[in-house]
Amino acid sequence: MSQEPLVEIRDLNFSYDTRTILSGINIMIPRGKVVAIMGSSGCGKTTTLRLIGGQLKPTSGDVRVAGQVVHELDAKQLYALRRRMGMLFQFGALFTDMSVFDNIAFQMREHTDLPEAMIHDLVLMKLHAVGLRGAHNLMPAELSGGMARRVALARAIALDPMLIMYDEPFAGLDPISLSIVGELIRKLNDALGASSIVVTHDVQESLKIVDYVYFVSEGKIVAEGTAEEIKNSKTPYVHQFVWGEADGPVPFHYPAQKAYGEQLMEGAVYRG
Numbered sequence: 001m002s003q004e005p006l007v008e009i010r011d012l013n014f015s016y017d018t019r020t021i022l023s024g025i026n027i028m029i030p031r032g033k034v035v036a037i038m039g040s041s042g043c044g045k046t047t048t049l050r051l052i053g054g055q056l057k058p059t060s061g062d063v064r065v066a067g068q069v070v071h072e073l074d075a076k077q078l079y080a081l082r083r084r085m086g087m088l089f090q091f092g093a094l095f096t097d098m099s100v101f102d103n104i105a106f107q108m109r110e111h112t113d114l115p116e117a118m119i120h121d122l123v124l125m126k127l128h129a130v131g132l133r134g135a136h137n138l139m140p141a142e143l144s145g146g147m148a149r150r151v152a153l154a155r156a157i158a159l160d161p162m163l164i165m166y167d168e169p170f171a172g173l174d175p176i177s178l179s180i181v182g183e184l185i186r187k188l189n190d191a192l193g194a195s196s197i198v199v200t201h202d203v204q205e206s207l208k209i210v211d212y213v214y215f216v217s218e219g220k221i222v223a224e225g226t227a228e229e230i231k232n233s234k235t236p237y238v239h240q241f242v243w244g245e246a247d248g249p250v251p252f253h254y255p256a257q258k259a260y261g262e263q264l265m266e267g268a269v270y271r272g
C-alpha cells in the first residue's frame, strides 16, 4: 500500500521479560483505510494494539502515529494522542452501572469541556450512527449481545477519533449481529474519515470489510495483502487460516512435555 500512513510500525520487537512476543514487525496503516491483523490466539495481536496505544513500550524499533514516535512522548503528549484514538476492547466492556447514554457521554465528559446540552446531542448522534438512538435510557444488562457491541462502537467513536482500534469486535456474536457490526466498522470509518485496525480471528467477516490484511504467527508477519489476495493465497498458513483447516502449519496440539509413560518408553526418565 503506497498511501500516506497514519500508523507506521518499523522493525518492532517486544518481549515480556525474556519471552519474545513480537519480532521484526513492519505494519503500515494508511489514512482512510481499514486494516485487519489476524492470527491465532496468543500470537501477539492485542500486544500490537497496546504498543500503538502507548500502554507498552517496544524492546526495539518504533511505532509512529500521525508522525509521532509513541514511546518518545511524555505523559501529556501521550494523553493528547490517546484522545484521538478510539478503542473497542475485547467483548465491548461497557460500564455495567451506567446507562447507554452515560457510557458514551463518559468519554466526552472526561476529555472535553463541552456543555451538557451539546454532549446530549452528540451522544444521540453517535447512537443514531449505530442504529440505537432509541436505546439511550437502557442499562447494559437490558441489551442483547449485538446491541451492546453497537453501543461499544458508538463509545469508541465518541470523540471523533482519527484512529479506531477494535480488539475482537466479532467475538461471541450471532451471524446477523456479526454482519451488522462488520458493516458499521466500515461505515463509521468512512464517515469519520478515520483509519481502523481490526484485530480478529474472524477471517470471513473481516475479509468482507477490510482493505488490507496482515497475518501474524508466532510474533512475525507471515503474510499480507488485500482481501482479494488473501482469499486467493496459496501460502499454506494463510490457506489453513482462511479455510479453517485443522491440518497445516498451525499445530493442533500445544507443545507439551511428553507424558511420563512416553518418556519411560524412550528411556528419557532417569530412575535412580
Ligand SMILES: Nc1ncnc2c1ncn2[C@@H]1O[C@H](COP(=O)(O)OP(=O)(O)OP(=O)(O)O)[C@@H](O)[C@H]1O
Binding pocket: 016, 021, 039, 040, 041, 042, 043, 044, 045, 046, 047, 048
Ligand atoms: N502481561 C503479560 N505478561 C506476560 N505475558 C503476557 C502478558 N500479556 C500477554 N502475554 C502473553 O503474550 C502473548 C501474546 O498475547 P496477546 O494478548 O497479544 O495475544 P493475542 O494474539 O491478542 O491473543 P488472543 O487472540 O487470544 O487475544 C501470549 O502468549 C500471552 O500469554
